[in-house]
Amino acid sequence: MTSPRAAGTAPRSALTRARVLESAVTLADRDGLGALTMRSLARELGIEAMSLYHHVANKEDLLDGVVDVVAAEIQDAVGRLEALPDDAPESSWKPALRRQILAARTVLLRHPWASTVLESRKSFSLHVVRYYDSLIGLMRRGGFSYDLVHHAMHALGSRALGFSQELFEPDGATAGSAGDGSAEEGAADAATALLLQMADELPHMVEMLAEVGHQDTGSTLGWCDDQTEFEFGLDLILDGLERLAEREKP
Amino acid sequence: MTSPRAAGTAPRSALTRARVLESAVTLADRDGLGALTMRSLARELGIEAMSLYHHVANKEDLLDGVVDVVAAEIQDAVGRLEALPDDAPESSWKPALRRQILAARTVLLRHPWASTVLESRKSFSLHVVRYYDSLIGLMRRGGFSYDLVHHAMHALGSRALGFSQELFEPDGATAGSAGDGSAEEGAADAATALLLQMADELPHMVEMLAEVGHQDTGSTLGWCDDQTEFEFGLDLILDGLERLAEREKP
DNA sequence: ACCTGAACACCGTTCAAGT
DNA sequence: ACCTGAACACCGTTCAAGT
Numbered sequence: 196m197t198s199p200r201a202a203g204t205a206p207r208s209a210l211t212r213a214r215v216l217e218s219a220v221t222l223a224d225r226d227g228l229g230a231l232t233m234r235s236l237a238r239e240l241g242i243e244a245m246s247l248y249h250h251v252a253n254k255e256d257l258l259d260g261v262v263d264v265v266a267a268e269i270q271d272a273v274g275r276l277e278a279l280p281d282d283a284p285e286s287s288w289k290p291a292l293r294r295q296i297l298a299a300r301t302v303l304l305r306h307p308w309a310s311t312v313l314e315s316r317k318s319f320s321l322h323v324v325r326y327y328d329s330l331i332g333l334m335r336r337g338g339f340s341y342d343l344v345h346h347a348m349h350a351l352g353s354r355a356l357g358f359s360q361e362l363f364e365p366d367g368a369t370a371g372s373a374g375d376g377s378a379e380e381g382a383a384d385a386a387t388a389l390l391l392q393m394a395d396e397l398p399h400m401v402e403m404l405a406e407v408g409h410q411d412t413g414s415t416l417g418w419c420d421d422q423t424e425f426e427f428g429l430d431l432i433l434d435g436l437e438r439l440a441e442r443e444k445p
Numbered sequence: 446m447t448s449p450r451a452a453g454t455a456p457r458s459a460l461t462r463a464r465v466l467e468s469a470v471t472l473a474d475r476d477g478l479g480a481l482t483m484r485s486l487a488r489e490l491g492i493e494a495m496s497l498y499h500h501v502a503n504k505e506d507l508l509d510g511v512v513d514v515v516a517a518e519i520q521d522a523v524g525r526l527e528a529l530p531d532d533a534p535e536s537s538w539k540p541a542l543r544r545q546i547l548a549a550r551t552v553l554l555r556h557p558w559a560s561t562v563l564e565s566r567k568s569f570s571l572h573v574v575r576y577y578d579s580l581i582g583l584m585r586r587g588g589f590s591y592d593l594v595h596h597a598m599h600a601l602g603s604r605a606l607g608f609s610q611e612l613f614e615p616d617g618a619t620a621g622s623a624g625d626g627s628a629e630e631g632a633a634d635a636a637t638a639l640l641l642q643m644a645d646e647l648p649h650m651v652e653m654l655a656e657v658g659h660q661d662t663g664s665t666l667g668w669c670d671d672q673t674e675f676e677f678g679l680d681l682i683l684d685g686l687e688r689l690a691e692r693e694k695p
Numbered sequence: 696a697c698c699t700g701a702a703c704a705c706c707g708t709t710c711a712a713g714t
Numbered sequence: 715a716c717c718t719g720a721a722c723a724c725c726g727t728t729c730a731a732g733t
Contacts, residue, residue: 350678353610360603399581428600
């Protein structure tokens, strides 16, 4: 009764690198990146922490693998988009690129922690590189020189993968860091209130809040629609690239 | 001989929040963000780790403060730029904005770890907000509606502060995450070599490397000039905004 | 071969105690 | 009031030992 395993059945508990990585993604989705520790992951898998090191070199390698899983999802999502017909006009690079990037974005929205991990990687996932290759391919179809393609990839930066570095994410914003650090408030409303108090010091900021913020949700900092803003920024860049590509033509 | 302190002299070792934060910045500049721990910072200051908690609520608060120090440097650098004359033409918003952002960038280049910390903050530094206010002010002088200003700030994202999220930073890149994780190589050349091996799978990527990479440093992935690429992306966005602002005019 | 338990060198932080 | 030492609950990881 040592190993209760039926003849043809694969061992239910056979730990593989793939199973470890999938479990890690599930755990991060559910409990956040901070909850993804070697010990908690082991608990999730019903094994001891040290057993993980048999399938993963160390935590860095675990995170590399986890990024690769997400990147594979991106490749998959992009692959499911309908292909451009062979006789598509040259100008179709733009909507096609846009669609691919927005498809990548839907995947990253499912894994909100992934962008942080992606940023922190020193190595790169082959799935990410393949995805980049497809973006580059689209631009080439649009007549871009490789020099322009290269600049374009840099200009897109993280937007190529579907996220942008928002530096004004006032979800749970406080202005504590400027005071003595003891103040601690969570609501965006509170942050807005604080900004409004400084109207004399931040005249333009406050006026912007008053004018733009009013429109829908009523004067709080939390009005921003991430998706809208992402697409605005993306289109700004795509429009600019289109213009540069036109200029390259003889 | 308990307290060898001269009469009018301020206690040389009087610990203040400001001194703690300055020390933290120095330490991060010298040894990197990973080396900034409560214990190492205390050692740097010649005190015990627990004494820090008298001037800083916890590590989060320390990082908030450290960001604020850097943001103050940015404000300072921007403040030293020559002001726009009152009769400057409306169009001068663009070079002025550009100059401010590039000035912010020089500060962040002095503190390479700062962007990571900036991204991770939930609270915001008042110095950052004041800096943003000056950017908004410039766009208003350029005739932007507040709606456009708002979109513009989102579109700029981290670029407003002088850095961009590069997702293809192949300084020490490896492709380890796609294999079994045991491969470990440091050089960009190695990464390039690996990509070249996959020429059939990554046709456009490899061709781009061959064509663009050749020009200066000779076919390695490390050819990218960060400053050039940052300015390319920034100008792409500024040009786009200029066009949208023109369109808003009656 | 795969998995384990104890142990090590770190973290941030609490707490009671010193001056 | 400011600072301290010991201790606690965590990390990632090494190592010798189990099967």
